[in-house]
Amino acid sequence: MAKLLAAVLAVVLAALAAGTATGMLSAEIDDGMPLIHMLRPLLHSSGHLGRLGGVPCDSWRFAVETDTLRDWETVPARCEKYVGNYMLGGQYRSDSQAVVDEAVAYAEGLKLSGDGKEVWVFDVDETTLSNLPYYAEHGFGSEPYNSTAFGAYTKLANAPALPETQRLYKRLQELGIKPVILTGRREDKRESTAKNLADVGYTGYEKLLLKPQDARVTAVEFKSGERKKLVDAGYVIVGNIGDQWTDLLGEPEGDRTFKLPDPMYYVG
Ligand SMILES: *[C@@H]1O[C@H](CO)[C@@H](O)[C@H](O)[C@H]1NC(C)=O
Numbered sequence: 001m002a003k004l005l006a007a008v009l010a011v012v013l014a015a016l017a018a019g020t021a022t023g024m025l026s027a028e029i030d031d032g033m034p035l036i037h038m039l040r041p042l043l044h045s046s047g048h049l050g051r052l053g054g055v056p057c058d059s060w061r062f063a064v065e066t067d068t069l070r071d072w073e074t075v076p077a078r079c080e081k082y083v084g085n086y087m088l089g090g091q092y093r094s095d096s097q098a099v100v101d102e103a104v105a106y107a108e109g110l111k112l113s114g115d116g117k118e119v120w121v122f123d124v125d126e127t128t129l130s131n132l133p134y135y136a137e138h139g140f141g142s143e144p145y146n147s148t149a150f151g152a153y154t155k156l157a158n159a160p161a162l163p164e165t166q167r168l169y170k171r172l173q174e175l176g177i178k179p180v181i182l183t184g185r186r187e188d189k190r191e192s193t194a195k196n197l198a199d200v201g202y203t204g205y206e207k208l209l210l211k212p213q214d215a216r217v218t219a220v221e222f223k224s225g226e227r228k229k230l231v232d233a234g235y236v237i238v239g240n241i242g243d244q245w246t247d248l249l250g251e252p253e254g255d256r257t258f259k260l261p262d263p264m265y266y267v268g
């Protein structure tokens, strides 16, 4: 009797489980997309997080981070909460950590010349410094860029360090690789930028290079031009890290480039 009951129970449970799985599957396949892999509903691998019309926000972010989507001006309104959650909810820090872990491992494996000529180029905004306190007040990039408001914020010189970048910075210095800071911020921000960097612990860098006040050049032209000057002066750029593709593109890029996440804005 007990055996029979157990067998009946097992059948009922199996049917329930199958029913649940089928129900979840059909709920997830909502737009007729052909499957290219078995869905695993219980692992949450098939949801469309952040979709409120248009392409889902995680797909939008993927296109942004791969430099596929260009010249976008604001985070889509439907993705403001998604980006806010990404930036503050741990994923941003975890993604930054993965980048820096790889950069540290690469740097530790380098055979240095010992002549002190190896440098590593660091960007400022969303690389050494985090402007999250500002962007959290401005829709995480869903509001149009306001140079007056952002300029006033940078003048305050109290942006926190991105801790992951700081870990890389300190490790490179221990290894004997000198940081060079190269930013699209203009010369009128030199004092506040230098103060902010020093206050949060970025000291001992080889150079702080800012954009000339009235230069009319793109980010790639400016930054690759400055890297060229470094190489011409005898430096060896062993690494280059930034949150924008325009920090990393254009010869000489540096021996290896490292892209930090930034779904809040695009610098062309
Ligand atoms: C930009 O920011 C300034 C300073 O906070 C503010 O006065 C101005 O209204 C803002 N402009 C727009 C278009 O929001």
Ligand SMILES: [Mg+2]
Pocket (backbone or CB within 6 Å): 123, 124, 125, 126, 127, 242, 243, 244
């Ligand atoms: Mg930047």
